[in-house]
Amino acid sequence: MNPFQYARADDAADALRRGAISGAAYLGGGTNLVDLMRETIARPDQLIDVTGLPATIAETDDGGLLIDAAVRNTALAEHPAVRMRYPVLSRAILAGASAQIRNMATVGGNLLQRTRCTYFYDAEGARCNKRTPGSGCDAREGFNRIHAVLGASDACVATHPSDMCVALAALDATVHVDGAEGQRTIPFADLHRLPGDQPDRDTVLRDGELITAIALPALPTGARSAYRKVRDRASYAFALVSVAAVLQLEGDRVVDVRIAFGGVAHKPWRATKAEAALRGQTITQQVVLDAAAAEFAEARPLRDNAFKPALVARTLAAVLTDLARGEAA
Template sequence: MRPFTYTRPADTADAVRLADAGGTKYLGGGTNLVDLMRETIERPTALVDVTGLADTVEETDGGLVIGAAARNVTVAEHRLVRTRYPVLSKAIVAGASPQIRNMATVGGNILQRTRCAYFYDRDGAHCNKRRPGQGCDAIEGFNRMHAILGASTACCATHPSDMCVALAACDATVHLRSADSERTIPITELHLLPEDRPQVETVLRPGELITAVELPALPVAASSAYRKVRDRASYAFALVSVAAALNVQDGIVSDVRIALGGVAPKPWRAWRAEAALRGAPATARHFRSAADDELANAVPLRHNAFKIELARRTITAVLTDLAGDQPS
């Protein structure tokens, strides 16, 4: 591990001032960044510890504002999250062990990097994320865990976060601050698809800090669920995951949100499936047809074609269960 400086800022303004120089990384819980530093994939010259900054969950205009330094366990157990956005609570619990949930922060979870084995194999594998122009060994290698949507010839890695999939389904926005400006963007626009620059993973500008995540007032989110399909029951990354919220009136879908994990380089909002379902009968046949619409452009690799049918079945099952839970 290379030498680096460590600083705890007094407040957000101090944090972005300290990070204005190149080579600086913000440190949250450290559950991903420290691993990457040990592997010498990340090599910051300075760490700015932001865990002492905004860590509250506050109600606002019927929604919630969650400080970026809030621990994952705090969000998952919060009463208003569990009642208004149960999909978020369930996704966080499905995402990691209790020990990691106790350490990991919301901002850090959003910015965690792929767990692609070729990305971590610094000495033996080619990876365009790690060294642009080097190639992607996963495309012709063992790619069972890799993307079927949104990948490119330069990268087929998936985004690992469960929490982000739920946030995408809940129309969350991310609050950002730099030394000279503040802005908010939808979380569906924060992460980038690889195209020909897979090393650029988000729209964040140099030195920009995530300060909060905002969940809007979203009545449909009260009837929501998260299902994660994985190789083992605990502490495994998703093969396919589905975050969904559904409202049914007189047997017809009046509102719906769907996002997928484990299938794309970013949390994948299923816009096509949602459009197909609004105003349609809330039946398993229509749920499956909407899933087909979403997966029509899926491009499987040698070892992950099974993800298409797995995603189709998981979307259908989650929506069918939610429809069955609707008040008559």
């Protein structure tokens, strides 16, 4: 770990002032950043502790929720309004980590966690364009069972690790940020980048910008939501694949559906082609499998992960069938 300075921000303005310094990084719960610093993958010159900023969950005028970025993951998962109105989010958080990590991790930090690609973490022996731009990508021809099948590039095939972010993508969340150029909002689906030829850039955030809150819109009356994660072991493994879904029916016909996948791309993958194929349909296994096939028509599996499209399709079919029946998925 390289030497660094530490400062605790008094408020958002103080954090932004300190964050404008080159080499500064914001510190939330530190459950990912500190690990990266130990491995010398992240080398900030200054850490700005933002855990003292407001950490509230408030009702909005449109019936949604505004969640401060400093809210701990446990507090969000256990909040009565989240459990009642957004079960997909509560379940995603609970599936994501142990209680100890959830108690430390913050919402804003969760959005910024980095890939768990083995080659990204192997700073001594592996080539990784995300860690060292231009060095190459050993994952493409190496062990790539957990890697991307959608949206990847020749430069990077890493996947985004967050469970929470998959649920937020399906919920049409909005991210509030503040920076030197003022405040702005970013649709959640636009926050994270596909790798292209710049895989070292995970998000569209500008230098020094600080995530201040996440807004959840109200869901339509009668909408049902769920999250399901498929992993190698039940004890807090990262997802091979995951599905977040919000379903609204009129009788047995799909009025609206929102779907996001985890474990398949460099970012939480909003399945807009599958959504379009499902609207107006009655949920059956074949209908869902056909919709998933439309989403994965341009998938580019690697040697070890060609199972992912079929696994996602079956998982999506199980989730939507359970939701259509009114059962918890």
